[in-house]
Amino acid sequence: MKSMMKRIDPLLFAILILATLLSAWNLSQVGYGNTYYAVTVKSMLESAHNFFFASYDAGGFVTVDKPPVALWIQAASAWIFGFSGWSILLPQVIAAVLSVALLYRLVAKRFGRTSGLIAALILALSPISVAVSRTNNLDTLLILVLLIATATLLRAAERGSVKWLLVTALIVGIGFNIKMLQAYLVLPAFFFVYLFGTRLSWGKKVLHLGLATILLVGVSLSWAVAVDATPKDQRPYIGSSENNTVMQLIVGHNGASRWSGPQHGGGGKGADGGGQALKDGSRPQMGGQDGPPPGGQGGSPPNGQPGQDGPPPKGKPGQGGQPDGKNRMGGGGPGGQSETGTPGLLRLFSSQLAGQIAWFLGMALFSIIALVRWKRPSLPLGKKASSVLLWVGWMLPMIVFFSFASFFHRYYLATLAPGIAALVGIGLPLMWKQYRQHVPGLKGWLLPLSLLVTGGVQSWILWGQRETIYTLPSVGMLVCTLLGVGTLLLLRHKKSVNRLGKQAVAGMMVLFLIAPLFWSITPIIHQSNNGLPAAGPELLSTHQQGRGPGKNQVDNKLISYLKKNHKNEKYWLAVDSSMQADPYALKTDRPIMAMGGFNGGDPILTVDKLKQMVDDGEVRYFLISTGEQNRQGPPQSSKQTAVTKWLQENGTVVPTKEWQSDSNGRNNQQLIEVKQGGE
Numbered sequence: 001m002k003s004m005m006k007r008i009d010p011l012l013f014a015i016l017i018l019a020t021l022l023s024a025w026n027l028s029q030v031g032y033g034n035t036y037y038a039v040t041v042k043s044m045l046e047s048a049h050n051f052f053f054a055s056y057d058a059g060g061f062v063t064v065d066k067p068p069v070a071l072w073i074q075a076a077s078a079w080i081f082g083f084s085g086w087s088i089l090l091p092q093v094i095a096a097v098l099s100v101a102l103l104y105r106l107v108a109k110r111f112g113r114t115s116g117l118i119a120a121l122i123l124a125l126s127p128i129s130v131a132v133s134r135t136n137n138l139d140t141l142l143i144l145v146l147l148i149a150t151a152t153l154l155r156a157a158e159r160g161s162v163k164w165l166l167v168t169a170l171i172v173g174i175g176f177n178i179k180m181l182q183a184y185l186v187l188p189a190f191f192f193v194y195l196f197g198t199r200l201s202w203g204k205k206v207l208h209l210g211l212a213t214i215l216l217v218g219v220s221l222s223w224a225v226a227v228d229a230t231p232k233d234q235r236p237y238i239g240s241s242e243n244n245t246v247m248q249l250i251v252g253h254n255g256a257s258r259w260s261g262p263q264h265g266g267g268g269k270g271a272d273g274g275g276q277a278l279k280d281g282s283r284p285q286m287g288g289q290d291g292p293p294p295g296g297q298g299g300s301p302p303n304g305q306p307g308q309d310g311p312p313p314k315g316k317p318g319q320g321g322q323p324d325g326k327n328r329m330g331g332g333g334p335g336g337q338s339e340t341g342t343p344g345l346l347r348l349f350s351s352q353l354a355g356q357i358a359w360f361l362g363m364a365l366f367s368i369i370a371l372v373r374w375k376r377p378s379l380p381l382g383k384k385a386s387s388v389l390l391w392v393g394w395m396l397p398m399i400v401f402f403s404f405a406s407f408f409h410r411y412y413l414a415t416l417a418p419g420i421a422a423l424v425g426i427g428l429p430l431m432w433k434q435y436r437q438h439v440p441g442l443k444g445w446l447l448p449l450s451l452l453v454t455g456g457v458q459s460w461i462l463w464g465q466r467e468t469i470y471t472l473p474s475v476g477m478l479v480c481t482l483l484g485v486g487t488l489l490l491l492r493h494k495k496s497v498n499r500l501g502k503q504a505v506a507g508m509m510v511l512f513l514i515a516p517l518f519w520s521i522t523p524i525i526h527q528s529n530n531g532l533p534a535a536g537p538e539l540l541s542t543h544q545q546g547r548g549p550g551k552n553q554v555d556n557k558l559i560s561y562l563k564k565n566h567k568n569e570k571y572w573l574a575v576d577s578s579m580q581a582d583p584y585a586l587k588t589d590r591p592i593m594a595m596g597g598f599n600g601g602d603p604i605l606t607v608d609k610l611k612q613m614v615d616d617g618e619v620r621y622f623l624i625s626t627g628e629q630n631r632q633g634p635p636q637s638s639k640q641t642a643v644t645k646w647l648q649e650n651g652t653v654v655p656t657k658e659w660q661s662d663s664n665g666r667n668n669q670q671l672i673e674v675k676q677g678g679e
Helices: 002-007 010-024 037-044 048-053 068-079 086-111 114-124 125-132 138-157 162-197 202-229 246-261 336-340 354-372 383-404 410-436 442-463 468-490 497-525 556-565 578-587 606-616 637-651
Strands: 572-576 592-594 621-625 669-673
Touching: 002 468, 010 068, 010 086, 010 114, 010 125, 010 497, 037 048, 037 068, 037 086, 037 572, 037 578, 048 578, 048 621, 068 086, 068 138, 068 162, 086 114, 086 125, 086 138, 086 410, 114 125, 114 410, 114 497, 125 354, 125 410, 138 162, 138 383, 138 410, 162 202, 162 246, 162 383, 162 410, 202 246, 354 410, 354 442, 354 497, 354 578, 383 410, 410 442, 410 497, 442 468, 442 497, 556 621, 556 669, 572 578, 606 637, 621 637, 637 669
Parallel strands: 572 592, 572 621
Antiparallel strands: 621 669
């Protein structure tokens, strides 16, 4: 044991402990995290059928809108430890820590211990990475899978091994079955590294990549093909798809809609937060299928833990949309462009995104310049050059996507964090070396320039907070940056540059880590919206509330009424969407039907199908919203409107006093009973 401890780098060990604390400390406040996924995991534990198809509800009515691999991992944890909030959050905590350790290994192996430690520390302190690792959203597991694929890809390129290349394709295919096309953002880097970093003939390299591509496509689409080949009446409806197929979900809701934006309500296009355009050209401010809408994700779980938190009230700084009309940096709120800002070249430095990911983005870009100008590479690329190409290829396509895509959520940015961290870890020591050796031209000035830009960006992020308490740190950051850069400029031609210059750079890097550390701690102090996680001071200055006052909390009187009056129907209750279903599915062990999928926009039911379900004794009670203006989600499709009309015409409205404990603020809902066979 002692010899093992001696082999563990104490600084790496400290970084891993820090990463563990940031991801796991005070995790009980998170409750069930994103309850859309939590309910899915709970239903998966009910049967092998639900497990395979990733059914959202225990009755197998509609699926979740993502492939199942990450949810299978969460379900396995819940099966081992029992279904609870912490058991479904545990895989993400483990994945976050393993990602930090693996990134250290990937960087340190080819660029040394210092580079590895810098990369690991920056990834551990990436605010959006910390925020998402504290929830059961799927990105943390995706990042770990892609880092594992990176390790096998570098080995394949180094050895010219088709075997390791095929292993890489297999792993990326598994990543596809976590979050579909998001896993493919690393593919350009992988292809280029194998093409230019392998000592094989071009014919063999093309052949190997062709075989890997075939395997990649096969693994990626294996679950989709199996599901789509299953008769539709023998499986759940594919949530957020327009035609009840996984293939359409891939190319639509989880594909083209991410770049071009959702176009209309209903099905996949309207279900991810955009919904149908309103008359003024804006879109409903929905959270989307990857997380709950702005109101959060439902009331208190049965163990008394808090439900999904909602966003702060409108008008708070950094919470998206900037209601005060000022371009402030640092926060961002859920829903469309108010969450991610306007597409453009500087979007990642915008008010909504900068505080989540941009702390070291400028230094990473300067690192690319330093690495490109380092030395002229020769083909095939060496180990170091291949690694540089990989991390540049990891980061730049993601920057392009997140800068110009029409629709994504802030927490997607976590996949960008490893690329930024790796490039800073590799580039900073190189820029220091070029500065210390008085390299002429631009190379010798990259270090002070990168430090100046990094300090300026961080100062601006701090300045963008409305609270005056951040004014002094902002000014202090700028002053210290100028003093540090000035010191480096004065030492440029001094013999003491090595000692004093190293101290100045180390001091500035420590300074630059303070604000990201504070941002990363904020989700520990006050958990953000679990479906749309983010970090930042706005979590401390606002009162997070549950999902909408009185709309989606569990009404114990309704539960008592249903226990007393249901007739052994398959579904205990039918509601408009999973947003209403979540708290009841977590509170009870009875199947709850979400008639319109996640946010009520999926065209699942027809009147004839609903009639058949009622006649077959599958469902009896329906909790519906009365009036389009009171619905959460996109406007109803014609099918949904017809279903609602049929329920109101053929069912009996249960008096609110019989099932509603407090009608104050909830008189926009009706409980309708539709009896089997017109009894």
